[in-house]
Amino acid sequence: MTNETKTPKGISRRGLLKTGAAATGAIVGSGLITGFPTIWAQNPITLRQFGTGVSNINAIAEKCKADLGITLEMTATDSDAAAQRAVTQPDSYDIADIEYWILKKVFPAGVIQPMDIKKLKYYDKIVPLFKTGKLTPDSVIAQGTAPHTVGYVEKVGDKTFAKGETQFFTMVPTIYNADTLGIRPDLVGREITTWADIMDPAFKGKTSILNIPSIGIMDAAMIMEAMGNIKYADKGNMTKEEIDATIDFLIKAKQAGQFRAFWKSFDESVNLMASGEVVIQSMWSPAVAAVRSKGIACKYQPLKEGYRSWGGGLGLAAHLEGAQLDAAYEYINWYTSGWVGGYLNRQGYYSAAMDTAKEFMSADEWGYWIEGKAATGDIMSPEGKVMEKAGAVRDGGSFEERMGKVACWNSVMDEDRYMVKRWNEFIAA
Amino acid sequence: MTPAMTDDETQGMAYPKPPITARIGKVASRIASYLQAVPLALILGFFFLLPILMIAVVSFWDYDFAGLYPDFLTMNYTDTLGSWVTWKTYLNTLKYTALVWGLTLLIGFWVAYFLAFHIRTTTMQMVLFLVCTVPFLTSNIIRMISWIPVLGRNGLVNTTLIEMGIIPSPIEWLLYSDFAVVLAMVHLNTLFMVTPIFNTLMRIDRSLIEAARDAGANGWQILWNVIIPLAKPGIAIGSIFVVTLVMADFSTVQVMSGGQSASVALMMKNQMSLLQYPAAAANAVVLLIVVLLMVAAILRVVDIRKEL
Numbered sequence: 001m002t003n004e005t006k007t008p009k010g011i012s013r014r015g016l017l018k019t020g021a022a023a024t025g026a027i028v029g030s031g032l033i034t035g036f037p038t039i040w041a042q043n044p045i046t047l048r049q050f051g052t053g054v055s056n057i058n059a060i061a062e063k064c065k066a067d068l069g070i071t072l073e074m075t076a077t078d079s080d081a082a083a084q085r086a087v088t089q090p091d092s093y094d095i096a097d098i099e100y101w102i103l104k105k106v107f108p109a110g111v112i113q114p115m116d117i118k119k120l121k122y123y124d125k126i127v128p129l130f131k132t133g134k135l136t137p138d139s140v141i142a143q144g145t146a147p148h149t150v151g152y153v154e155k156v157g158d159k160t161f162a163k164g165e166t167q168f169f170t171m172v173p174t175i176y177n178a179d180t181l182g183i184r185p186d187l188v189g190r191e192i193t194t195w196a197d198i199m200d201p202a203f204k205g206k207t208s209i210l211n212i213p214s215i216g217i218m219d220a221a222m223i224m225e226a227m228g229n230i231k232y233a234d235k236g237n238m239t240k241e242e243i244d245a246t247i248d249f250l251i252k253a254k255q256a257g258q259f260r261a262f263w264k265s266f267d268e269s270v271n272l273m274a275s276g277e278v279v280i281q282s283m284w285s286p287a288v289a290a291v292r293s294k295g296i297a298c299k300y301q302p303l304k305e306g307y308r309s310w311g312g313g314l315g316l317a318a319h320l321e322g323a324q325l326d327a328a329y330e331y332i333n334w335y336t337s338g339w340v341g342g343y344l345n346r347q348g349y350y351s352a353a354m355d356t357a358k359e360f361m362s363a364d365e366w367g368y369w370i371e372g373k374a375a376t377g378d379i380m381s382p383e384g385k386v387m388e389k390a391g392a393v394r395d396g397g398s399f400e401e402r403m404g405k406v407a408c409w410n411s412v413m414d415e416d417r418y419m420v421k422r423w424n425e426f427i428a429a
Numbered sequence: 430m431t432p433a434m435t436d437d438e439t440q441g442m443a444y445p446k447p448p449i450t451a452r453i454g455k456v457a458s459r460i461a462s463y464l465q466a467v468p469l470a471l472i473l474g475f476f477f478l479l480p481i482l483m484i485a486v487v488s489f490w491d492y493d494f495a496g497l498y499p500d501f502l503t504m505n506y507t508d509t510l511g512s513w514v515t516w517k518t519y520l521n522t523l524k525y526t527a528l529v530w531g532l533t534l535l536i537g538f539w540v541a542y543f544l545a546f547h548i549r550t551t552t553m554q555m556v557l558f559l560v561c562t563v564p565f566l567t568s569n570i571i572r573m574i575s576w577i578p579v580l581g582r583n584g585l586v587n588t589t590l591i592e593m594g595i596i597p598s599p600i601e602w603l604l605y606s607d608f609a610v611v612l613a614m615v616h617l618n619t620l621f622m623v624t625p626i627f628n629t630l631m632r633i634d635r636s637l638i639e640a641a642r643d644a645g646a647n648g649w650q651i652l653w654n655v656i657i658p659l660a661k662p663g664i665a666i667g668s669i670f671v672v673t674l675v676m677a678d679f680s681t682v683q684v685m686s687g688g689q690s691a692s693v694a695l696m697m698k699n700q701m702s703l704l705q706y707p708a709a710a711a712n713a714v715v716l717l718i719v720v721l722l723m724v725a726a727i728l729r730v731v732d733i734r735k736e737l
Contacts, residue, residue, distance in 0.1 A: 080494070084704050087495040105494065205601055211688045213703075254689070261605050261687025272687075276583050277604070416494075420703055427699075428514045428521075428691040 045327040050075040051097025052082050054312060054349070055175045059382065060340055068334055070327055079214075086111055094328060096315040101145040101214070101412045103171055103315065108159045112315040114152075114168035119329050122336040123169070125353040127403075130173040130311070131165050135404045144218070144236025144409035147173060147311050172332050173352035175344050176311030178402045182273060182283030182291070183301045192301050195219075195226035198280050204258055208272055208281035211262035213423040214416075218308050218408055219282045220246050226305050236411030240418055247422040251429045262427065266290075273298055285348045288395070289387060300395040306407030307396075313352070345369050346382045350399060372398030481717070488710035497706060505711035515712075518691045519719070525607075525682070525692065526675045529614045533671050534664065536615070537622025541663075542656070544623075545630035554631075561623055573613050573681055580604040580612075605687030613685045618674055622667035629663030630656070665731035669724055676720050 049056070049072055061072040075093075077085060083102045085092065090111035098106065106112060117123045128134060133141040133148040151170055152162040161170070183192050188203070198207050210216050221235040230245055232238060238246070253259065260278050263269045270290045272278040283300065291298035314335065316328050334340075341357025344350070346365060351357040358366055367373035372394055379388040396402045413419055488505055491498040509515050540561065548554045564572060579585045580603040587599040602608055633656065641651045657664075679694035693716050700709040 078702070080702060080704055083494055084496070109495065208687075259689070261689060264683075264688060271577070275578070275581050277581055424691075424696070424699060425514050427688065428518050428696070 044069065044071065045323065046071040046073060047094045047324070047328060047331055048073045048075070048092070049095040049097055049314075050077065050082065050085060050093045052077065052079050052099060052102075052312065055097055055344065057343070059343065063339060064331065064334065067339075068327075068330060070331055072331070090317060091319055094317050094320055094324060095331070096317060097174070097312060098171075098315065099310055099312045099410060100147040100150055100171070101310075101410045103313070104145050104150045105412050107150065107161070107170055107315075110159060111318050112170060113318045113320065114156055114158075114170050115172065115316060115329070115332070117167055117169050120169065120172065120336070121333040122353045122356055125336065125355045126173060127352060127354055129403060130313075130352060135400060139404050142306075142309065142406040142408055143232070143234045143411075145411035146409045147176075147313070171313030171315040172336060173311055173313040174335060174340070175313075175349045176309065176352070176403075177285055177349050178307035178309045178396070178406055179282075179284060180303055180307050180396070181280055181301050182269075182288050183299050184273060184276065184279045184297060185299050186297045187276060187279040192280065193304055195222040195303050195305050196228075197303075198223055199227060199253060199258060203280055204256075205260050206277070206279045207259055208261050208263055208269070208278045209259065210269070210282045211264045211427060213420050214412065215308075215410060216262075216282070217243070217246060217419055217423065218410065220250055222305060222308060222407065224249055226303075235408045237413050238415065238419070240415055243413075243415060243419050243422055247426050250426050254426065254429060289348060289381075293385070293387070302396040302402070302405075306405040307402065308408050308410070309403070309406040310410040343382050346380075350403065354399070368392070368394060370399045372396075372401060484710045484713050487707055488714050490707045490710075492705060492707045494704055505707045506715075508708065509711050509715060514691075515696070518693055518696050521691060522676060522693045525610060525614065525678075526672055528611050529618060529675045530668060530671050532611070532615045533619045533622040534668070536619050537667060538626055538660070538664070540619075540623050541627035541630055541660075544627055545633075558623075558627065561620060565620060569617060570680065572617060573684055576609065576613050576616070576685065577604060580609055605685070605689060607686070607690065609685040610682055610690060613681050614675055614678065617681065618671050621670035621674065622664075625666040625670075626660055626663040629660045633659050661731045662733045665727050665733055668727055672723055672727070673720055676716065676723070 047070055051074075056074040056076040058074075061074055064070055064072050074097075079099060079102060082096075082098055083105050086096050086098060086102070086106040087109045090109075096106075096112060103112070128136075130147045130151055133146045148165075150161050152164070152166040153160070153168045153170060154162045154166055156168060158168075162168075181192070181195065181198060187206075190202075197203075198209075209219050217238075218235060221232055221238070224230050224246055225232060225235070229249060230242065232242055261268075261272060263272060263281070266284065266287055269281065269283055269287045272281060273283070273287070273291045274294055274296050285300055288298050288300045314332055316325070316332075320328050336353040336356060338353070338356035338358075338360045341351030341353055342360030342365075345357050345361060346369065348369070354370065358370075361369070364376045365379065368375040368379050368388070374393050375388055375390050377390050378386050379392065381387045487497065489501050489503070491500040491502055491504075544554055544557055548557060577584070581587070582599045582601065582604070584604070586603060587596075590596045591599065637655055637659075638651055641655050646654065677694050679692055679698050682690055682692040682695050683698075693712065697709045697712045697716075700706075700712065
């Protein structure tokens with residue numbers, strides 16, 4: 001039975017590929033959706049994926065090989081190198097796993113081809129945050145490079161983004177989260193409620209922010225605005241004057257000795273917190289988990305001004321066509337079909353297709369990670385380590401509470417170069 | 430005069446033409462000396478001169494986030510030299526260099542002097558010298574990072590002092606400060622001072638010291654007028670090591686200052702991580718020139734070859 005269906009398809013595809021036209025590729029692609037998994041096992045396909053590393057997880061590649069027969073070659077780089085590689089070596093990858101603010105820089109170079117949403121099996125399941133910018137109909141659209149603003153183009157070949165939802169999706173969102181300040185609840189000695197608390201004189205010499213300019217400036221902006229020093233038109237796209245005001249403020253705080261250190265890598269932030277050098281700082285959620293796994297109290301503190309959020313997705317390289325393009329769609333449909341989503345949710349990130357991910361999580365896991373309920377049993381990481389004991393509640397609560405309160409998305413500013421220059425002055429000051 | 434005479438001599442004596450084999454031998458020996466120089470020339474050419482040349486070339490190129498564009502712009506240099514950040518960073522790096530150089534020289538000379546003049550048997554000298562090198566069997570980074578739990582707010586030093594009742598609250602400037610940077614650099618680099626100084630001290634003819642003593646010199650006079658002048662080549666070599674290493678350091682400054690201080694190499698690293706390679710290359714060329722000038726100044730004071 002299986003053999004019968006496979007053989008004619010294989011022949012027809014090969015025959016059609018000889019014509020080489022992109023249109024035929026598309027037709028074959030849509031025809032293939034029905035009986036896919038076995039095809040690739042018979043005719044092995046490799047997809048080269050590169051990206052910023054958050055979702056470059058070996059377990060995903062292994063599962064992909066087992067489910068689809070597609071070999072995934074993954075390369076991880078930092079975000080600046082990812083942006084450069086995406087533009088300068090477009091033939092070196094098939095799938096770009098990049099953040100939305102990188103996409104904003106990269107897409108106009110024509111190296112990513114938009115996807116036809118008709119070929120995306122789970123398009124309807126993707127959370128509206130990535131389509132309209134609103135998680136719930138009454139949420140406020142956040143500042144910065146919100147994913148929906150770079151999510152669509154009017155037609156294939158367009159270099160500028162469409163205003164609203166269209167048939168052509170630039171990237172399928174895969175992983176995202178809301179970042180805030182991490183605190184040592186045992187050492188801060190009071191309630192932390194606002195980004196401005198990091199500048200409290202009581203914490204002089206016990207705070208830290210991250211020394212990655214494009215993200216650090218946003219944390220600084222959240223702090224500035226929370227202190228009532230300035231009101232930004234768009235924190236994600238500051239004017240020169242706004243950049244100057246922000247950096248001058250940071251330099252003053254640095255010279256007054258407010259900061260203990262500036263961290264650049266994940267492990268530095270973990271060590272600063274675990275050793276008690278710092279009691280309140282910019283942090284990423286896996287770093288909070290790492291501090292806690294040492295038995296040290298650490299909280300990912302929700303703040304009243306909201307979160308600084310980031311999101312990444314998968315984009316298709318412009319050179320993909322024919323069988324490779326089909327395989328890429330295949331892979332993306334598999335990615336959103338739930339297993340990966342469950343895996344990412346269990347790591348403390350969020351999956352873009354929540355409904356499909358739910359089927360791959362236990363009721364307790366779903367309750368803890370997504371609904372903000374107290375865990376009824378021990379919560380395990382995907383690797384099988386105990387992350388939280390029974391009774392724990394996730395910092396910040398449910399998915400809707402956290403992602404519904406995004407104040408700003410990671411972004412790339414028009415005055416990017418000026419900002420980096422001023423940031424270097426801040427570090428040297 | 431001399432060459433002319435030899436010419437006359439050879440003509441006058443009218444040697445028979447040297448046999449063909451000898452002439453081939455002469456040419457071959459001349460070629461051989463070139464051949465012997467070839468491997469080093471190739472290695473230096475490919476792995477030293479060529480990269481430096483490329484850095485110099487790239488420093489004139491244009492760039493944006495997506496790539497490098499061959500060009501001839503002085504923008505990278507005017508940007509670098511025209512910014513107060515650069516000057517401040519150079520000043521900061523020079524400050525570290527001066528402090529670390531002074532401290533390593535003091536400690537290094539002290540240790541070498543002790544090894545050379547106060548330890549009687551050569552075996553013991555060698556054993557103790559090897560003891561000095563033991564920490565160097567671990568990685569640079571490990572030796573640096575291990576200072577963090579020692580100096581931290583809740584580190585060894587602070588907890589001990591507090592428990593002994595010497596200080597009421599932790600000393601903050603022990604870690605993530607200039608103090609921490611200089612301490613780690615001195616720790617990392619002192620051996621580079623000890624080794625060459627020890628070497629030159631061991632070569633000093635002991636009878637010179639006896640002669641000085643017989644002539645009525647006291648201990649300080651011997652040290653100042655005999656030993657230090659004779660140890661100058663070792664001091665110069667050690668200084669070259671320490672100065673170049675500290676000028677080019679970025680990881681110690683980054684880790685021990687907690688990202689609060691800048692050094693020239695750290696500035697370059699920041700530029701490279703933002704893919705501003707031409708700017709970093711321009712910075713590298715400037716740093717190279719500064720360091721070469723410093724080494725030239727050291728060599729100007731001490732002629733290493735003459736005194737070795």
